[in-house]
Amino acid sequence: MNMIVCVKQVPDPEAPPASFQVDAASGRMVIAPSVNPVISPFDEQAVEAALRLKDAHGGKITVLSLGKDAVPHVIKKPLAMGADELILLQDDALEGGDSWSTAFALAHAIKKIGQYDLIFCGRQAADWDAGQVGSGIAELLGVPSVTLARKVEVSDGKAVVERVVPDGYEVVEVSLPALITVSNELGEPRYPTLRGIMATKKIEPIVWTAADLGVEASQCGVAGRRTRLLKLFKPVKEGRCQLIQADSPAEAGEKLALKLREAKLL
Amino acid sequence: MNFELGEEHIALRRLVRDFAEKEVAPIAAEVDASGQFPEGVVTKLGELGLLGLPFPEEYGGGGADELSYAILLEELARVDCGLGLSVEAHISLGGSPLNRWGTPEQKRRWLIPLAQGRMMGSIGLTEPEAGSDLGGISTTAALDGDEWVINGNKCFITNAGAGSHGLVNVLTVTGQREDGRKEYSIIIVPRGTPGYEVSEPRQKLGLHSSDTRDLSFTDCRVPRENLLGERGAGYRQALAVLDEGRFGIAALGVGLSQACLELSLQYARERKQFGKPLFDFQVIQFKLADIAINVELARLITYKAAVLCQEGKPYTKEAAMAKVFASEVAVRAAEEGVQIHGGYGYMSECPLSRFYRDAKLLTIGEGTSEVQRMVIARHLP
Numbered sequence: 001m002n003m004i005v006c007v008k009q010v011p012d013p014e015a016p017p018a019s020f021q022v023d024a025a026s027g028r029m030v031i032a033p034s035v036n037p038v039i040s041p042f043d044e045q046a047v048e049a050a051l052r053l054k055d056a057h058g059g060k061i062t063v064l065s066l067g068k069d070a071v072p073h074v075i076k077k078p079l080a081m082g083a084d085e086l087i088l089l090q091d092d093a094l095e096g097g098d099s100w101s102t103a104f105a106l107a108h109a110i111k112k113i114g115q116y117d118l119i120f121c122g123r124q125a126a127d128w129d130a131g132q133v134g135s136g137i138a139e140l141l142g143v144p145s146v147t148l149a150r151k152v153e154v155s156d157g158k159a160v161v162e163r164v165v166p167d168g169y170e171v172v173e174v175s176l177p178a179l180i181t182v183s184n185e186l187g188e189p190r191y192p193t194l195r196g197i198m199a200t201k202k203i204e205p206i207v208w209t210a211a212d213l214g215v216e217a218s219q220c221g222v223a224g225r226r227t228r229l230l231k232l233f234k235p236v237k238e239g240r241c242q243l244i245q246a247d248s249p250a251e252a253g254e255k256l257a258l259k260l261r262e263a264k265l266l
Numbered sequence: 267m268n269f270e271l272g273e274e275h276i277a278l279r280r281l282v283r284d285f286a287e288k289e290v291a292p293i294a295a296e297v298d299a300s301g302q303f304p305e306g307v308v309t310k311l312g313e314l315g316l317l318g319l320p321f322p323e324e325y326g327g328g329g330a331d332e333l334s335y336a337i338l339l340e341e342l343a344r345v346d347c348g349l350g351l352s353v354e355a356h357i358s359l360g361g362s363p364l365n366r367w368g369t370p371e372q373k374r375r376w377l378i379p380l381a382q383g384r385m386m387g388s389i390g391l392t393e394p395e396a397g398s399d400l401g402g403i404s405t406t407a408a409l410d411g412d413e414w415v416i417n418g419n420k421c422f423i424t425n426a427g428a429g430s431h432g433l434v435n436v437l438t439v440t441g442q443r444e445d446g447r448k449e450y451s452i453i454i455v456p457r458g459t460p461g462y463e464v465s466e467p468r469q470k471l472g473l474h475s476s477d478t479r480d481l482s483f484t485d486c487r488v489p490r491e492n493l494l495g496e497r498g499a500g501y502r503q504a505l506a507v508l509d510e511g512r513f514g515i516a517a518l519g520v521g522l523s524q525a526c527l528e529l530s531l532q533y534a535r536e537r538k539q540f541g542k543p544l545f546d547f548q549v550i551q552f553k554l555a556d557i558a559i560n561v562e563l564a565r566l567i568t569y570k571a572a573v574l575c576q577e578g579k580p581y582t583k584e585a586a587m588a589k590v591f592a593s594e595v596a597v598r599a600a601e602e603g604v605q606i607h608g609g610y611g612y613m614s615e616c617p618l619s620r621f622y623r624d625a626k627l628l629t630i631g632e633g634t635s636e637v638q639r640m641v642i643a644r645h646l647p
Contacts, residue, residue: 073277080277192281194315194328201274 001059001154003050004113005120006106006137007043007078009070010127011035027232029127037074041189042122046182047078048189049152050120057154059117060084064109066094066102079200080192087113091209093217101224103136108213110141118159119179123148131181138179146172150185271333278334282341285314294346297475298620301467303428304349304475312383317356321365325373326381332572336517340565343521344528347624348475350521351631354514355424355476356380359632360387363435363452363507367495376433376454388425390436390455390481391504393418398637400437400504405483407438407453413487414440414453416461420481424631426464428477432457436483437504440497450500454492461486472623510575511632512585516568519592519628522621523561526596526603529618530554533607544606553606557599564592583645590638593628600625 011020011031019032039047050061061083065075068090079086087109094105110119119138124131138145150169151162157176162169164183174180192200210217217223244259246252260266271279289307297304311317320335321327328334335357343350361380364373364387379385396402405418416438425432433456440451455462465480495503531554534545544550568588574581600622604611611618629635 073273073280076273077277077280080281191285191314192277193313194278194281194319194330195323197274197277197281198329200277201272 001053001057001117002115003053003059003061003118003120004110004116005043005046005050005061005063005078005083006133007047007063007065007075007122008040008125008127009037009065009067009074010040010125012038013041013126022232022234024231024233027229029232037069037071039074039077040122040126042124042126042182042184044077044081044122044189045184045186046120046122047081047083049149049180049182049186050118051082051190053118053152053154054082062087062113062116064106064113065089066097066105066109068092068095075205076200076203077192079203080196081190082196086203086205088205088207089209089213090207091211092221093210093223094221096222096225097220098225098227099130099132099136100226101220101222103133103140104224105210105213105215105220106133107137107140108215109208110137112208112213117176118152118154119143119177121179121181123181123183134179134181141179143177143179144174145179145181146174147181148183149180150183152180152182271337274330275334275337278330279337279341281314282316282338283344285310286341286345290342290345290349294349294475294617295615295620297346298348299474299614301469301474303352303477304346305429307349308352308386308429309383311353317353317383318361318377318381319357321361321377321381325365326378327365332513332576333569336513336520336568336572339514339517340521340524340568343518344525346475347518347522347621347628348473350518351473351476351627352386352425352428354511354518355389356387356428358511358514359389359507360425360433360435362510363389363494363503364454366506367452367499367503369491371491372454372494376456379431380433384431386425386429386432388423388428388432388434389504389507390420390423390426390434392420392422394421398634401448401501403437403439403450405436405438407436407440407451409440409490410487412490414438414490414492416453416455416483416486416488418483420483422468423464423479423481425477426479426481427457427467434462434481435494436481437500440500443498449498450504451497452494452500452503453488454494455483455486455488459486459488471626472620473627508633509582509585512589512638513568513571513575513581515628515632516564516571516585516588516592519589519596519625520561520565520568522596522625522628523557523564523592523599526599526618526621527554527557527561530557530603530606533610550606553602557602560595560599564588564595568592583642586633586638586641586645589633590629590635590642593625594635596621596625596628 015035019035021030023030062085063078063083064087066089121134146161148164149161153160161172244255315328318327319330323329364377380387393403407414407416435452439448441449443449461484463482468478537544571581571584571588603618604622
């Protein structure tokens with residue numbers, strides 16, 4: 001079975017909030033140099049989903065990532081976890097895209113890879129949280145997509161996916177090839193192993209440019225954007241504390257519950 | 267000169283830091299209080315291939331270099347120095363002698379399970395009457411037919427009872443040389459061998475999660491082929507093992523000091539007295555700057571010793587310098603860290619109080635600061 005996992009390098013979302021500032025004038029994020037780059041956590045779960053299928057059925061996992069600022073020890077982590085091949089899309093023409101132009105470039109790269117049974121993406125990237133690229137790729141490739149997977153099983157040319165919904169999950173069957181976006185309910189991704197890290201050192205990523213993908217510069221990156229960011233700002237949050245007075249813990253609990261219901265939080 | 271770490275070193279640091287923060291940090295206070303060896307965590311380290319890190323792949327190891335080893339220990343000690351010490355003793359004292367002097371058969375039999383973490387390794391050097399003066403040991407091993415018969419006592423042995431299975435490399439006196447001096451040899455003794463008893467865990471000032479016991483050998487018989495390397499090479503082997511162990515202990519000191527720096531810095535920024543954060547007081551800034559200077563220097567000499575070792579160059583002096591400096595830095599960093607934390611730092615729930623207790627062993631184990639200075643002086647040009 002051939003699997004492709006799309007991953008994105010993002011600033012560590014676990015870094016302290018003060019490390020992320022907004023430059024309102026340019027509409028850009030200013031990120032403190034102390035923030036380490038990481039693979040977007042949902043994307044690591046997408047890698048884990050593919051690895052579980054590889055453990056069960058064998059196969060090949062190709063990791064695909066767009067971005068010329070990829071740091072070797074970060075972007076190679078999926079290889080150290082057990083993926084087989086890494087393809088990087090690196091070209092000035094591919095930078096600065098929106099969900100559309102990113103999906104466009106990734107879809108062309110996937111066409112160039114050719115053989116695939118399953119494509120995995122994280123449910124959304126931990127930097128902009130748009131959650132559009134996965135479905136966009138499926139649309140451009142004309143393959144079915146199932147979003148928010150918490151479990152994926154494959155048999156007889158079909159995938160059975162448990163898909164997270166607000167009050168539980170639904171089970172969806174989909175024919176292959178298909179694209180699946182993975183949610184955090186899948187569970188913790190595995191650690192890389194030492195052996196994986198040592199082997200990965202010797203693996204050189206395959207690098208493709210826009211020309212390799214056969215796309216025009218006007219179709220991708222900044223030029224290919226179909227959306228425009230109008231305003232970027234940090235919402236102001238006000239915290240107010242209200243103390244519940246009561247004679248006993250039981251009474252305090254009851255009063256608290258009533259307050260929460262009043263505020264429509266329960 | 268190049269101070270850049272390799273891609274694999276950075277990836278390894280990320281892995282171990284991630285692992286230590288997710289798997290070790292949540293239980294560090296608990297195992298410190300209970301003195302329980304964290305077998306579950308050690309098993310997971312084995313599954314990730316970290317317990318065989320420097321050993322060849324054909325014997326279940328990771329084939330990584332000494333700098334990677336220093337990084338592994340540094341990152342473990344940053345969260346739990348007791349676990350760091352267990353891993354250091356397991357690799358430097360348990361597995362490494364087998365890797366260096368073991369026969370292919372000995373390596374297949376023991377190095378593979380050690381590298382995979384299915385067995386814990388240790389070394390038996392110290393005796394009640396012989397510590398820094400290693401030549402003064404009195405445990406004997408006599409050949410009787412095809413078996414060594416071992417008699418004597420060892421004390422303060424790290425990992426002696428850790429995990430379900432283990433072995434100890436025991437330094438013994440196996441006779442007298444032609445010049446009348448003692449002949450020393452190292453013999454491998456698996457745990458469970460009749461005549462080999464381990465005591466209950468010793469109660470210690472710190473490093474409670476590491477397993478420390480006394481050993482007694484009473485007509486303990488092991489096959490002749492359990493001799494490690496050549497007969498009569500034991501003393502030289504023991505010194506070589508301690509050389510390598512030195513930058514391991516240094517790396518633990520670096521990690522522990524780094525933790526003290528990070529925690530103290532965070533506390534100094536959050537804690538307010540007299541209307542401003544502690545960090546705004548120059549006296550606190552100076553303390554933090556001093557810890558930071560010392561951590562950086564300790565790390566540099568530790569990495570230098572590791573790189574010299576992996577390049578096959580002489581490193582005894584640098585390893586001794588790293589060991590004495592990093593361990594003394596750790597003691598000071600922990601003390602100042604507690605001081606910055608004030609009353610909170612003295613409470614058991616504050617990790618600084620644990621680091622303060624843990625740090626002291628680093629100036630003692632595997633060669634005291636005094637012995638290190640003797641070694642350094644001997645190597646001065």
